[in-house]
Amino acid sequence: MITIENVTKRYGAFTAVDDVSFVAQPGRVTGFLGPNGAGKSTSMRIMVGLTPADRGTATIGGIAYRDIPNPGRHVGVLLDASAQHAGRRGREVLALGAQLMGLPERRVDEMLELVGLNEAESKRRLKNYSLGMRQRLGIAHALLGDPSVLILDEPANGLDPAGIRWMRGLLAHFAGRGGTVLLSSHLLHEVEMIADDMVLIGRGKIVAQGTKEELLRGKGSYVAALDPAALVQALQSAGIASKPSGNGLHTEAETVDVGRAAAAAGVVLTELRGADGAGLEDLFLQLTSDDQRDVLIEGATA
Amino acid sequence: MTTTSPAADPRVQFADTSRVSLSTLVQVEMRKMVDTRAGMWLLIIIGVVTAAIVVIFSLVADRNDRTFMNFMSITGSPQGFLLPVLGILLITQEWGQRTGMVTFTLEPHRGRVLWSKVIAAVLFGLAAVVVAMIVAALATLVCGGDDPWTTLGLDDVGKFALLQVSGVIGGMAFGLLFLNSAAAIVVSYVLPTAFTIVSSLWHWLNKIQAWVDLGTSQGPLFDSDNLTGKEWAQLGTSTLLWVVIPFAIGMWRVLRAEVK
Numbered sequence: 050m051i052t053i054e055n056v057t058k059r060y061g062a063f064t065a066v067d068d069v070s071f072v073a074q075p076g077r078v079t080g081f082l083g084p085n086g087a088g089k090s091t092s093m094r095i096m097v098g099l100t101p102a103d104r105g106t107a108t109i110g111g112i113a114y115r116d117i118p119n120p121g122r123h124v125g126v127l128l129d130a131s132a133q134h135a136g137r138r139g140r141e142v143l144a145l146g147a148q149l150m151g152l153p154e155r156r157v158d159e160m161l162e163l164v165g166l167n168e169a170e171s172k173r174r175l176k177n178y179s180l181g182m183r184q185r186l187g188i189a190h191a192l193l194g195d196p197s198v199l200i201l202d203e204p205a206n207g208l209d210p211a212g213i214r215w216m217r218g219l220l221a222h223f224a225g226r227g228g229t230v231l232l233s234s235h236l237l238h239e240v241e242m243i244a245d246d247m248v249l250i251g252r253g254k255i256v257a258q259g260t261k262e263e264l265l266r267g268k269g270s271y272v273a274a275l276d277p278a279a280l281v282q283a284l285q286s287a288g289i290a291s292k293p294s295g296n297g298l299h300t301e302a303e304t305v306d307v308g309r310a311a312a313a314a315g316v317v318l319t320e321l322r323g324a325d326g327a328g329l330e331d332l333f334l335q336l337t338s339d340d341q342r343d344v345l346i347e348g349a350t351a
Numbered sequence: 352m353t354t355t356s357p358a359a360d361p362r363v364q365f366a367d368t369s370r371v372s373l374s375t376l377v378q379v380e381m382r383k384m385v386d387t388r389a390g391m392w393l394l395i396i397i398g399v400v401t402a403a404i405v406v407i408f409s410l411v412a413d414r415n416d417r418t419f420m421n422f423m424s425i426t427g428s429p430q431g432f433l434l435p436v437l438g439i440l441l442i443t444q445e446w447g448q449r450t451g452m453v454t455f456t457l458e459p460h461r462g463r464v465l466w467s468k469v470i471a472a473v474l475f476g477l478a479a480v481v482v483a484m485i486v487a488a489l490a491t492l493v494c495g496g497d498d499p500w501t502t503l504g505l506d507d508v509g510k511f512a513l514l515q516v517s518g519v520i521g522g523m524a525f526g527l528l529f530l531n532s533a534a535a536i537v538v539s540y541v542l543p544t545a546f547t548i549v550s551s552l553w554h555w556l557n558k559i560q561a562w563v564d565l566g567t568s569q570g571p572l573f574d575s576d577n578l579t580g581k582e583w584a585q586l587g588t589s590t591l592l593w594v595v596i597p598f599a600i601g602m603w604r605v606l607r608a609e610v611k
Contacts (some may be wrong), residue, residue, distance in 0.1 A: 132449035
Protein backbone atom coordinates (compact mmCIF):
# COMPACT_ATOMS: atom_id res chain seq x y z
CA MET A 50 0.00 0.00 0.00
CA ILE A 51 1.18 3.48 -0.89
CA THR A 52 -0.10 6.34 1.24
CA ILE A 53 0.40 9.96 0.25
CA GLU A 54 -0.73 12.60 2.74
CA ASN A 55 -0.87 16.34 2.14
CA VAL A 56 2.23 16.35 -0.01
CA THR A 57 3.29 19.72 -1.39
CA LYS A 58 6.33 20.58 -3.52
CA ARG A 59 7.14 24.09 -4.71
CA TYR A 60 9.73 25.29 -7.20
CA GLY A 61 10.00 28.98 -6.46
CA ALA A 62 6.59 30.48 -7.11
CA PHE A 63 5.42 27.38 -9.01
CA THR A 64 3.60 24.72 -7.00
CA ALA A 65 4.25 21.42 -8.76
CA VAL A 66 2.38 19.29 -6.23
CA ASP A 67 -0.28 20.95 -4.13
CA ASP A 68 -1.57 19.23 -0.99
CA VAL A 69 -1.92 15.83 -2.65
CA SER A 70 -3.40 12.92 -0.69
CA PHE A 71 -4.38 9.49 -1.90
CA VAL A 72 -3.93 5.79 -1.20
CA ALA A 73 -2.99 3.05 -3.64
CA GLN A 74 -4.50 -0.13 -2.24
CA PRO A 75 -2.98 -3.62 -2.28
CA GLY A 76 -4.61 -5.98 -4.74
CA ARG A 77 -5.53 -3.13 -7.07
CA VAL A 78 -4.05 -1.25 -9.99
CA THR A 79 -4.26 2.48 -9.32
CA GLY A 80 -4.03 4.76 -12.33
CA PHE A 81 -2.46 8.16 -11.72
CA LEU A 82 -3.87 10.25 -14.52
CA GLY A 83 -3.13 13.77 -15.59
CA PRO A 84 -1.79 15.88 -18.44
CA ASN A 85 1.94 16.34 -18.90
CA GLY A 86 3.33 18.64 -16.25
CA ALA A 87 0.44 18.04 -13.84
CA GLY A 88 2.74 16.80 -11.09
CA LYS A 89 2.59 13.01 -11.57
CA SER A 90 6.33 12.43 -11.94
CA THR A 91 7.19 14.82 -9.12
CA SER A 92 4.74 12.99 -6.84
CA MET A 93 6.28 9.65 -7.76
CA ARG A 94 9.83 10.91 -7.16
CA ILE A 95 8.68 12.14 -3.75
CA MET A 96 7.32 8.64 -2.95
CA VAL A 97 10.72 7.05 -3.48
CA GLY A 98 12.74 9.84 -1.87
CA LEU A 99 14.41 11.20 -5.00
CA THR A 100 12.70 14.57 -4.51
CA PRO A 101 12.26 15.99 -1.03
CA ALA A 102 8.72 17.21 -0.33
CA ASP A 103 8.23 20.63 1.23
CA ARG A 104 5.32 19.35 3.27
CA GLY A 105 3.42 16.12 3.84
CA THR A 106 4.43 12.47 4.02
CA ALA A 107 4.64 9.55 1.64
CA THR A 108 4.83 6.02 3.03
CA ILE A 109 4.94 2.56 1.53
CA GLY A 110 3.55 -0.23 3.67
CA GLY A 111 3.48 2.27 6.51
CA ILE A 112 7.09 3.45 6.47
CA ALA A 113 9.09 6.02 4.55
CA TYR A 114 10.78 4.65 1.44
CA ARG A 115 14.29 5.44 2.70
CA ASP A 116 13.66 3.32 5.81
CA ILE A 117 12.91 0.19 3.78
CA PRO A 118 15.86 -2.22 3.99
CA ASN A 119 16.98 -3.20 0.47
CA PRO A 120 14.00 -1.37 -1.06
CA GLY A 121 14.38 -3.02 -4.47
CA ARG A 122 13.14 -6.27 -2.90
CA HIS A 123 9.88 -4.63 -1.84
CA VAL A 124 9.18 -1.79 -4.23
CA GLY A 125 9.68 -2.02 -7.99
CA VAL A 126 10.29 1.41 -9.44
CA LEU A 127 10.36 2.58 -13.05
CA LEU A 128 10.43 6.35 -13.30
CA ASP A 129 12.15 6.87 -16.64
CA ALA A 130 13.07 4.00 -18.91
CA SER A 131 15.58 6.21 -20.73
CA ALA A 132 17.48 7.04 -17.54
CA GLN A 133 20.07 4.32 -18.14
CA HIS A 134 23.68 4.44 -19.31
CA ALA A 135 23.57 4.45 -23.12
CA GLY A 136 26.76 2.40 -23.28
CA ARG A 137 25.59 -0.41 -21.00
CA ARG A 138 24.13 -3.64 -22.34
CA GLY A 139 20.52 -4.43 -21.46
CA ARG A 140 21.39 -7.61 -19.65
CA GLU A 141 24.10 -5.85 -17.66
CA VAL A 142 21.58 -3.27 -16.40
CA LEU A 143 19.56 -6.10 -14.86
CA ALA A 144 22.66 -7.93 -13.63
CA LEU A 145 23.80 -4.81 -11.76
CA GLY A 146 20.39 -4.54 -10.12
CA ALA A 147 20.40 -8.22 -9.21
CA GLN A 148 23.88 -7.99 -7.69
CA LEU A 149 22.90 -4.97 -5.61
CA MET A 150 19.71 -6.61 -4.37
CA GLY A 151 21.54 -9.84 -3.63
CA LEU A 152 19.66 -11.93 -6.19
CA PRO A 153 20.96 -14.91 -8.16
CA GLU A 154 21.98 -14.36 -11.80
CA ARG A 155 19.19 -16.65 -13.03
CA ARG A 156 16.69 -14.01 -11.92
CA VAL A 157 18.04 -11.85 -14.77
CA ASP A 158 17.22 -14.55 -17.33
CA GLU A 159 13.76 -15.05 -15.86
CA MET A 160 12.98 -11.34 -16.11
CA LEU A 161 14.33 -11.06 -19.66
CA GLU A 162 12.07 -13.92 -20.65
CA LEU A 163 9.10 -12.43 -18.79
CA VAL A 164 9.31 -9.11 -20.66
CA GLY A 165 10.09 -10.77 -23.98
CA LEU A 166 13.62 -9.54 -24.63
CA ASN A 167 15.57 -12.25 -26.44
CA GLU A 168 19.24 -13.04 -25.97
CA ALA A 169 20.44 -10.97 -28.92
CA GLU A 170 18.42 -7.96 -27.72
CA SER A 171 19.70 -8.31 -24.18
CA LYS A 172 23.28 -8.07 -25.45
CA ARG A 173 22.67 -4.79 -27.26
CA ARG A 174 23.74 -1.53 -25.72
CA LEU A 175 20.97 0.74 -24.47
CA LYS A 176 21.61 3.40 -27.10
CA ASN A 177 20.44 0.84 -29.68
CA TYR A 178 17.18 0.18 -27.83
CA SER A 179 13.82 1.51 -29.02
CA LEU A 180 11.65 3.22 -26.42
CA GLY A 181 9.44 0.14 -26.30
CA MET A 182 12.45 -2.09 -25.54
CA ARG A 183 13.62 0.33 -22.86
CA GLN A 184 10.19 0.18 -21.25
CA ARG A 185 10.31 -3.62 -21.26
CA LEU A 186 13.78 -3.57 -19.73
CA GLY A 187 12.59 -1.00 -17.18
CA ILE A 188 9.63 -3.18 -16.24
CA ALA A 189 11.98 -6.18 -15.96
CA HIS A 190 14.20 -4.10 -13.65
CA ALA A 191 11.22 -3.08 -11.53
CA LEU A 192 10.14 -6.73 -11.16
CA LEU A 193 13.65 -8.09 -10.47
CA GLY A 194 13.40 -8.12 -6.69
CA ASP A 195 9.95 -9.77 -6.72
CA PRO A 196 8.43 -6.70 -5.04
CA SER A 197 4.97 -6.34 -3.52
CA VAL A 198 4.59 -2.73 -4.66
CA LEU A 199 5.11 -1.28 -8.14
CA ILE A 200 5.54 2.40 -8.97
CA LEU A 201 5.62 2.96 -12.73
CA ASP A 202 5.77 6.35 -14.43
CA GLU A 203 4.20 6.25 -17.92
CA PRO A 204 5.10 2.56 -18.43
CA ALA A 205 2.95 2.26 -21.54
CA ASN A 206 4.85 5.03 -23.34
CA GLY A 207 6.43 3.62 -26.47
CA LEU A 208 4.73 0.24 -26.19
CA ASP A 209 2.72 -0.89 -29.19
CA PRO A 210 -0.93 -1.97 -28.70
CA ALA A 211 0.15 -5.60 -28.22
CA GLY A 212 2.70 -4.42 -25.66
CA ILE A 213 0.06 -2.44 -23.79
CA ARG A 214 -2.22 -5.48 -23.71
CA TRP A 215 0.70 -7.59 -22.43
CA MET A 216 1.43 -5.07 -19.69
CA ARG A 217 -2.22 -4.93 -18.68
CA GLY A 218 -2.19 -8.70 -18.19
CA LEU A 219 1.07 -8.54 -16.27
CA LEU A 220 -0.14 -5.81 -13.90
CA ALA A 221 -3.55 -7.43 -13.40
CA HIS A 222 -1.78 -10.66 -12.46
CA PHE A 223 0.54 -8.78 -10.10
CA ALA A 224 -2.40 -7.07 -8.37
CA GLY A 225 -4.31 -10.36 -8.37
CA ARG A 226 -1.61 -11.84 -6.14
CA GLY A 227 -2.13 -8.98 -3.69
CA GLY A 228 0.42 -6.54 -5.04
CA THR A 229 -0.02 -2.78 -5.11
CA VAL A 230 0.39 -1.09 -8.48
CA LEU A 231 0.56 2.65 -9.04
CA LEU A 232 1.03 3.66 -12.66
CA SER A 233 0.84 7.07 -14.21
CA SER A 234 -0.37 8.06 -17.64
CA HIS A 235 -1.43 11.14 -19.53
CA LEU A 236 -3.88 9.09 -21.60
CA LEU A 237 -7.34 8.47 -20.15
CA HIS A 238 -7.95 5.56 -22.50
CA GLU A 239 -4.78 3.79 -21.35
CA VAL A 240 -5.63 4.09 -17.66
CA GLU A 241 -9.21 3.06 -18.34
CA MET A 242 -7.93 -0.19 -19.85
CA ILE A 243 -5.51 -1.06 -17.06
CA ALA A 244 -6.59 0.53 -13.77
CA ASP A 245 -9.08 -0.50 -11.07
CA ASP A 246 -8.84 2.80 -9.22
CA MET A 247 -8.11 6.23 -10.60
CA VAL A 248 -6.58 9.38 -9.23
CA LEU A 249 -6.86 12.45 -11.46
CA ILE A 250 -4.33 15.24 -11.04
CA GLY A 251 -4.21 18.61 -12.74
CA ARG A 252 -1.91 21.54 -12.00
CA GLY A 253 -0.59 19.75 -8.94
CA LYS A 254 -4.00 19.20 -7.36
CA ILE A 255 -6.10 16.05 -7.09
CA VAL A 256 -9.33 16.79 -8.96
CA ALA A 257 -11.05 13.41 -8.74
CA GLN A 258 -10.42 9.97 -7.31
CA GLY A 259 -12.32 6.75 -6.88
CA THR A 260 -12.85 3.38 -8.48
CA LYS A 261 -12.94 3.31 -12.24
CA GLU A 262 -16.64 2.37 -12.16
CA GLU A 263 -17.51 5.29 -9.91
CA LEU A 264 -15.64 7.77 -12.04
CA LEU A 265 -16.79 6.43 -15.40
CA ARG A 266 -20.42 6.15 -14.39
CA GLY A 267 -20.71 9.89 -14.70
CA LYS A 268 -23.33 12.09 -13.19
CA GLY A 269 -27.03 12.14 -14.03
CA SER A 270 -29.06 10.02 -16.38
CA TYR A 271 -30.29 9.67 -19.93
CA VAL A 272 -34.00 9.22 -20.52
CA ALA A 273 -36.30 8.91 -23.56
CA ALA A 274 -40.12 8.65 -23.74
CA LEU A 275 -42.90 7.99 -26.28
CA ASP A 276 -44.14 11.51 -25.68
CA PRO A 277 -41.10 13.76 -25.16
CA ALA A 278 -43.16 16.86 -24.35
CA ALA A 279 -45.03 15.03 -21.59
CA LEU A 280 -41.67 13.82 -20.19
CA VAL A 281 -40.27 17.36 -20.04
CA GLN A 282 -43.45 18.43 -18.28
CA ALA A 283 -43.22 15.55 -15.80
CA LEU A 284 -39.58 16.26 -14.99
CA GLN A 285 -40.26 19.96 -14.59
CA SER A 286 -43.03 19.37 -12.09
CA ALA A 287 -40.69 17.07 -10.14
CA GLY A 288 -38.08 19.87 -10.11
CA ILE A 289 -35.64 18.03 -12.41
CA ALA A 290 -33.87 20.14 -15.02
CA SER A 291 -33.27 18.49 -18.38
CA LYS A 292 -31.77 19.27 -21.74
CA PRO A 293 -32.18 17.51 -25.09
CA SER A 294 -29.58 14.87 -25.81
CA GLY A 295 -29.89 12.70 -28.92
CA ASN A 296 -33.43 11.34 -29.13
CA GLY A 297 -34.00 11.85 -25.43
CA LEU A 298 -33.08 14.05 -22.51
CA HIS A 299 -30.07 14.36 -20.26
CA THR A 300 -30.76 15.16 -16.62
CA GLU A 301 -28.60 15.78 -13.58
CA ALA A 302 -30.84 13.50 -11.48
CA GLU A 303 -30.32 9.82 -10.69
CA THR A 304 -32.25 7.26 -12.72
CA VAL A 305 -34.48 6.34 -9.77
CA ASP A 306 -35.73 9.94 -9.39
CA VAL A 307 -36.35 10.28 -13.11
CA GLY A 308 -38.27 6.98 -13.16
CA ARG A 309 -40.35 8.04 -10.17
CA ALA A 310 -41.24 11.37 -11.79
CA ALA A 311 -42.23 9.63 -15.04
CA ALA A 312 -44.34 7.03 -13.22
CA ALA A 313 -46.14 9.71 -11.21
CA ALA A 314 -47.09 11.50 -14.43
CA GLY A 315 -47.93 8.26 -16.27
CA VAL A 316 -45.33 8.87 -18.97
CA VAL A 317 -44.23 5.79 -20.90
CA LEU A 318 -40.40 5.55 -20.99
CA THR A 319 -38.59 3.87 -23.86
CA GLU A 320 -35.13 4.25 -22.36
CA LEU A 321 -33.65 5.09 -18.94
CA ARG A 322 -30.04 4.68 -17.90
CA GLY A 323 -27.16 6.34 -16.08
CA ALA A 324 -25.24 8.88 -18.12
CA ASP A 325 -22.02 7.77 -19.88
CA GLY A 326 -18.56 8.51 -18.53
CA ALA A 327 -18.52 11.70 -20.53
CA GLY A 328 -18.13 13.58 -17.29
CA LEU A 329 -14.70 12.12 -16.64
CA GLU A 330 -13.59 12.67 -20.19
CA ASP A 331 -14.83 16.26 -20.10
CA LEU A 332 -13.01 16.85 -16.85
CA PHE A 333 -9.84 15.34 -18.24
CA LEU A 334 -10.02 17.30 -21.48
CA GLN A 335 -10.58 20.46 -19.51
CA LEU A 336 -7.46 19.72 -17.45
CA THR A 337 -5.53 19.06 -20.62
CA SER A 338 -6.67 22.15 -22.47
CA ASP A 339 -5.88 24.35 -19.49
CA ASP A 340 -2.29 23.26 -19.67
CA GLN A 341 -1.76 22.62 -23.35
CA ARG A 342 -2.33 25.31 -25.94
CA ASP A 343 -1.92 22.94 -28.88
CA VAL A 344 -5.08 21.07 -27.92
CA LEU A 345 -7.08 24.29 -28.16
CA ILE A 346 -5.64 25.10 -31.58
CA GLU A 347 -6.35 21.58 -32.79
CA GLY A 348 -9.90 21.88 -31.53
CA ALA A 349 -10.42 25.20 -33.30
CA THR A 350 -9.24 23.98 -36.69
CA ALA A 351 -10.91 20.59 -36.54
CA MET B 352 -9.32 7.72 3.70
CA THR B 353 -7.59 6.53 6.82
CA THR B 354 -3.96 6.07 7.57
CA THR B 355 -3.00 2.52 8.29
CA SER B 356 -0.26 1.33 10.58
CA PRO B 357 2.47 -0.88 9.08
CA ALA B 358 1.01 -3.98 10.71
CA ALA B 359 -2.17 -3.54 8.73
CA ASP B 360 -0.46 -4.39 5.47
CA PRO B 361 0.67 -8.00 5.84
CA ARG B 362 1.80 -8.19 2.21
CA VAL B 363 4.78 -5.97 2.88
CA GLN B 364 7.26 -7.96 4.95
CA PHE B 365 10.12 -5.53 5.46
CA ALA B 366 11.74 -7.74 8.09
CA ASP B 367 12.57 -10.27 5.35
CA THR B 368 15.47 -8.21 4.09
CA SER B 369 18.44 -6.45 5.61
CA ARG B 370 19.96 -3.37 4.09
CA VAL B 371 22.44 -3.63 1.26
CA SER B 372 25.95 -4.14 2.63
CA LEU B 373 28.68 -1.62 1.95
CA SER B 374 30.85 -4.28 0.31
CA THR B 375 28.05 -5.07 -2.15
CA LEU B 376 27.68 -1.38 -2.92
CA VAL B 377 31.44 -1.08 -3.51
CA GLN B 378 31.46 -4.13 -5.79
CA VAL B 379 28.56 -2.72 -7.81
CA GLU B 380 30.27 0.67 -8.11
CA MET B 381 33.48 -0.97 -9.35
CA ARG B 382 31.50 -3.04 -11.83
CA LYS B 383 29.79 0.11 -13.11
CA MET B 384 33.22 1.50 -13.94
CA VAL B 385 34.16 -1.45 -16.17
CA ASP B 386 30.87 -2.42 -17.82
CA THR B 387 30.63 0.53 -20.20
CA ARG B 388 32.91 1.32 -23.11
CA ALA B 389 33.83 4.73 -21.69
CA GLY B 390 34.88 3.29 -18.35
CA MET B 391 36.64 0.26 -19.79
CA TRP B 392 38.63 2.36 -22.25
CA LEU B 393 39.70 4.75 -19.52
CA LEU B 394 41.08 1.84 -17.50
CA ILE B 395 42.79 0.35 -20.57
CA ILE B 396 44.32 3.73 -21.43
CA ILE B 397 45.62 4.16 -17.88
CA GLY B 398 47.28 0.73 -18.15
CA VAL B 399 48.65 1.28 -21.66
CA VAL B 400 49.98 4.78 -20.93
CA THR B 401 51.63 3.51 -17.74
CA ALA B 402 53.40 0.78 -19.69
CA ALA B 403 54.25 3.08 -22.61
CA ILE B 404 55.90 5.77 -20.50
CA VAL B 405 58.05 3.17 -18.76
CA VAL B 406 59.13 1.73 -22.11
CA ILE B 407 59.97 5.20 -23.43
CA PHE B 408 61.89 6.05 -20.27
CA SER B 409 63.88 2.83 -20.43
CA LEU B 410 64.90 3.70 -23.99
CA VAL B 411 65.96 7.29 -23.39
CA ALA B 412 67.25 7.33 -19.80
CA ASP B 413 70.92 6.96 -18.88
CA ARG B 414 71.96 3.62 -17.54
CA ASN B 415 72.42 4.98 -14.02
CA ASP B 416 68.94 6.52 -14.00
CA ARG B 417 67.24 3.24 -14.83
CA THR B 418 66.27 2.40 -11.26
CA PHE B 419 63.03 0.93 -9.97
CA MET B 420 62.10 4.19 -8.22
CA ASN B 421 62.63 6.24 -11.36
CA PHE B 422 60.61 3.81 -13.44
CA MET B 423 57.77 4.04 -10.96
CA SER B 424 57.95 7.81 -10.52
CA ILE B 425 57.76 8.38 -14.25
CA THR B 426 54.29 6.79 -14.29
CA GLY B 427 53.14 9.36 -11.75
CA SER B 428 52.45 12.11 -14.27
CA PRO B 429 50.22 10.27 -16.76
CA GLN B 430 48.42 8.43 -13.98
CA GLY B 431 48.04 11.63 -12.01
CA PHE B 432 46.47 13.12 -15.10
CA LEU B 433 44.07 10.25 -15.83
CA LEU B 434 43.03 9.04 -12.38
CA PRO B 435 41.08 12.23 -11.58
CA VAL B 436 39.04 11.56 -14.74
CA LEU B 437 38.15 8.15 -13.32
CA GLY B 438 37.04 9.81 -10.09
CA ILE B 439 34.99 12.34 -12.03
CA LEU B 440 33.28 9.68 -14.18
CA LEU B 441 32.41 7.56 -11.14
CA ILE B 442 30.29 10.48 -9.94
CA THR B 443 29.11 12.27 -13.06
CA GLN B 444 27.88 9.23 -15.01
CA GLU B 445 25.01 9.03 -12.52
CA TRP B 446 23.92 12.50 -13.63
CA GLY B 447 25.03 12.66 -17.25
CA GLN B 448 23.46 9.29 -18.01
CA ARG B 449 20.77 9.83 -15.35
CA THR B 450 21.40 6.42 -13.80
CA GLY B 451 21.25 8.19 -10.43
CA MET B 452 17.48 7.69 -10.56
CA VAL B 453 18.04 3.93 -10.37
CA THR B 454 21.09 4.01 -8.10
CA PHE B 455 19.50 6.23 -5.46
CA THR B 456 16.22 4.33 -5.63
CA LEU B 457 17.91 1.00 -4.92
CA GLU B 458 19.95 2.60 -2.11
CA PRO B 459 18.10 5.69 -0.89
CA HIS B 460 20.83 6.50 1.64
CA ARG B 461 22.84 8.57 -0.79
CA GLY B 462 25.74 8.98 1.61
CA ARG B 463 26.31 5.22 1.55
CA VAL B 464 26.38 5.25 -2.25
CA LEU B 465 28.86 8.12 -2.30
CA TRP B 466 31.15 6.54 0.31
CA SER B 467 31.09 3.28 -1.60
CA LYS B 468 32.16 5.26 -4.66
CA VAL B 469 35.01 6.76 -2.63
CA ILE B 470 36.14 3.28 -1.59
CA ALA B 471 35.85 2.09 -5.19
CA ALA B 472 37.91 5.09 -6.34
CA VAL B 473 40.61 4.42 -3.74
CA LEU B 474 40.76 0.78 -4.81
CA PHE B 475 41.13 1.81 -8.46
CA GLY B 476 43.83 4.32 -7.46
CA LEU B 477 45.73 1.66 -5.52
CA ALA B 478 45.32 -0.80 -8.38
CA ALA B 479 46.90 1.78 -10.70
CA VAL B 480 49.84 2.06 -8.29
CA VAL B 481 50.20 -1.72 -8.22
CA VAL B 482 50.19 -1.79 -12.03
CA ALA B 483 52.84 0.93 -12.02
CA MET B 484 54.96 -1.12 -9.61
CA ILE B 485 54.64 -4.30 -11.66
CA VAL B 486 55.55 -2.52 -14.89
CA ALA B 487 58.44 -0.74 -13.16
CA ALA B 488 59.68 -4.01 -11.67
CA LEU B 489 59.58 -5.73 -15.08
CA ALA B 490 61.44 -2.81 -16.65
CA THR B 491 64.02 -2.89 -13.88
CA LEU B 492 64.59 -6.61 -14.37
CA VAL B 493 64.89 -6.28 -18.14
CA CYS B 494 66.97 -3.13 -18.49
CA GLY B 495 67.78 -1.76 -15.05
CA GLY B 496 71.13 -0.02 -14.53
CA ASP B 497 73.74 -0.90 -11.90
CA ASP B 498 72.21 -1.66 -8.53
CA PRO B 499 68.71 -0.43 -9.55
CA TRP B 500 66.87 -1.40 -6.35
CA THR B 501 68.91 0.62 -3.84
CA THR B 502 66.75 3.69 -3.63
CA LEU B 503 63.62 1.63 -3.04
CA GLY B 504 61.83 2.29 0.22
CA LEU B 505 58.37 1.49 1.45
CA ASP B 506 57.84 5.15 2.34
CA ASP B 507 58.42 6.11 -1.29
CA VAL B 508 55.75 3.70 -2.46
CA GLY B 509 53.47 5.09 0.24
CA LYS B 510 54.01 8.66 -0.90
CA PHE B 511 53.35 7.63 -4.47
CA ALA B 512 50.11 5.90 -3.47
CA LEU B 513 49.06 8.93 -1.42
CA LEU B 514 49.56 11.14 -4.44
CA GLN B 515 47.46 8.98 -6.75
CA VAL B 516 44.70 8.36 -4.25
CA SER B 517 44.39 12.06 -3.47
CA GLY B 518 44.24 12.67 -7.22
CA VAL B 519 41.35 10.28 -7.79
CA ILE B 520 39.45 11.65 -4.79
CA GLY B 521 40.16 15.20 -5.95
CA GLY B 522 38.53 14.23 -9.25
CA MET B 523 35.48 12.93 -7.38
CA ALA B 524 35.29 16.19 -5.46
CA PHE B 525 35.08 18.19 -8.68
CA GLY B 526 32.63 15.67 -10.08
CA LEU B 527 30.40 16.16 -7.04
CA LEU B 528 30.74 19.91 -7.29
CA PHE B 529 29.68 20.14 -10.95
CA LEU B 530 27.77 16.87 -11.56
CA ASN B 531 28.83 17.23 -15.19
CA SER B 532 31.79 15.41 -16.77
CA ALA B 533 32.94 18.15 -19.14
CA ALA B 534 32.78 20.96 -16.60
CA ALA B 535 34.41 18.86 -13.90
CA ILE B 536 37.26 17.68 -16.14
CA VAL B 537 38.01 21.15 -17.51
CA VAL B 538 37.84 22.89 -14.16
CA SER B 539 39.83 20.24 -12.30
CA TYR B 540 42.71 20.70 -14.77
CA VAL B 541 42.46 24.39 -15.60
CA LEU B 542 41.77 25.82 -12.17
CA PRO B 543 44.71 24.31 -10.24
CA THR B 544 47.08 25.09 -13.12
CA ALA B 545 45.80 28.65 -13.41
CA PHE B 546 46.12 28.95 -9.65
CA THR B 547 49.73 27.76 -9.78
CA ILE B 548 50.53 30.36 -12.43
CA VAL B 549 48.75 33.19 -10.61
CA SER B 550 50.31 32.31 -7.27
CA SER B 551 53.82 32.23 -8.71
CA LEU B 552 53.31 35.66 -10.31
CA TRP B 553 51.38 37.44 -7.60
CA HIS B 554 53.71 38.38 -4.80
CA TRP B 555 51.23 38.14 -1.93
CA LEU B 556 49.99 34.70 -2.97
CA ASN B 557 53.53 33.63 -3.82
CA LYS B 558 54.50 33.85 -0.15
CA ILE B 559 51.89 31.33 0.86
CA GLN B 560 51.95 29.28 -2.35
CA ALA B 561 53.15 26.08 -0.73
CA TRP B 562 50.28 26.26 1.76
CA VAL B 563 47.48 26.74 -0.77
CA ASP B 564 48.75 25.34 -4.07
CA LEU B 565 48.45 21.58 -4.40
CA GLY B 566 50.91 21.43 -7.30
CA THR B 567 53.60 23.01 -5.13
CA SER B 568 52.87 21.16 -1.91
CA GLN B 569 52.79 17.77 -3.67
CA GLY B 570 56.26 18.37 -5.13
CA PRO B 571 58.13 16.82 -2.17
CA LEU B 572 56.11 13.60 -2.61
CA PHE B 573 58.15 12.94 -5.75
CA ASP B 574 61.48 13.31 -3.90
CA SER B 575 63.16 10.42 -2.22
CA ASP B 576 63.75 12.50 0.91
CA ASN B 577 61.13 12.34 3.59
CA LEU B 578 58.75 15.25 4.01
CA THR B 579 59.45 17.67 6.83
CA GLY B 580 56.74 18.49 9.34
CA LYS B 581 56.16 21.79 7.61
CA GLU B 582 55.84 20.09 4.22
CA TRP B 583 53.28 17.65 5.61
CA ALA B 584 51.35 20.60 7.04
CA GLN B 585 51.47 22.37 3.68
CA LEU B 586 50.28 19.22 1.94
CA GLY B 587 47.47 19.04 4.49
CA THR B 588 46.24 22.62 4.02
CA SER B 589 46.38 22.52 0.23
CA THR B 590 44.66 19.12 0.13
CA LEU B 591 42.00 20.54 2.45
CA LEU B 592 41.50 23.42 0.04
CA TRP B 593 41.48 21.46 -3.21
CA VAL B 594 40.11 18.06 -2.22
CA VAL B 595 38.37 18.00 1.15
CA ILE B 596 36.41 21.25 0.93
CA PRO B 597 35.13 20.74 -2.66
CA PHE B 598 34.25 17.16 -1.69
CA ALA B 599 32.33 18.28 1.40
CA ILE B 600 30.42 20.98 -0.50
CA GLY B 601 29.63 18.57 -3.35
CA MET B 602 28.51 15.84 -0.93
CA TRP B 603 26.34 18.28 0.99
CA ARG B 604 24.71 19.33 -2.25
CA VAL B 605 24.12 15.80 -3.56
CA LEU B 606 22.58 14.65 -0.28
CA ARG B 607 19.97 17.40 -0.56
CA ALA B 608 19.51 17.69 -4.29
CA GLU B 609 16.61 16.40 -6.29
CA VAL B 610 17.52 13.44 -8.51
CA LYS B 611 15.80 13.67 -11.89
